[in-house]
Amino acid sequence: MNFEAQLLNKRILIVDDDVSLSKSIKEVLVSRGFKNISNAYSISEGIDIFSISKIDLIILDVMLPDGEGYLLAQYIRETSDIPILFLTAKNNPDDEVKGLDSGGDDFVTKPFLPKTLIYRIIALLRRAYKGESELITLTSCIIDLNNASVKKEEQHLSLTPTEIQIIRKLYTNKNYIVSTEAICDTIWGIDSFGYEKSLMVHIRNIREKIELSPSKPHHLITVKGLGYKLVI
Incomplete structure (x- = not known):
């Protein structure tokens, strides 16, 4: 599963007492591909759902029947740093400051364009869960850096810490x-001179795990005299 697919699996809680608007927001999210969406219509309902479910992002109205949404944001911030996106009909800079002070991450004023809301949600999720983008999908396999493993056909292969460092360096670029020097410096530090042959062994081992034909690699390429390249 790639990073975008992971984001679409995140659980979103909409807290707004406007039933029609809540339904519309849910429909917009579903049309974009989001699958796990819950609704609450008051602070107390929001607390109940948040307490029993793993929520990854909250869309929170300011004016609710049992108080201001800022109170719910403060409650959430006592135990969680999940993204909070405020919705409000108030077009007042002081309200935005109050929302951000209470723990909000972003602020959208009603009425809003559906695509604007979607872009804001996607941006918040990307920032909050960027550490989960450690899945690298190749034509031959899926590399999971978090779990130090490679899934190739029906095989599950383990990666060593050094192999993970090499792959991460190449994937970042x-x-x-x-360059060979840059990779060696990342793995072995400033005193890495002379580790080129060790790197070659690690590269060969990585190819055995990620390539369908290690002798004719498609993804981990040697650029003679320069270094290596991970082709995605």
Whole structure:
């Protein structure tokens, strides 16, 4: 599963007492591909759902039947740093400051364009969960850096810490040449001179795990005299 697909699986809680608007927001999210969406219509309902469910982002109205949404944001911030996106009919800079002070991450004023809301949600999720983008999908396999593993066909292969460092360095610069010296410095530090042969062994081992034909690699390419490149 790639990073965008992971984001679409995040659980979103909409807290707004306007039933029609809540339904519309949910429909917009579903049309974009989001799958796990819950609704609450008051602070107390929001607390109940947040307490029993793993919520990844909250869309929170300011004016609710049992108080201001800022109170719910403060409650959430006592235990969680999940993204909070405020919705409000108030077009007042002081309200935006109050929302951000209470723990909000972004602020959208009603009425709003559906695509604007979607872009704001996607941006918040990307920032909040960027550490989860450690899945690298190749034509031959899926590399999971978090779990130090490679899934190739029906095989599950383990990666060593050094192999993970090499792959991460190459992936950070994917589709560009990374010099042998730069990779060695990342792995072995400033005293890395003389580790070129060790790097070659690690590269060969990585190819055995990620390439369908290690002797004719499609993804981990040697650029003679320069270094290596991870082609995505």
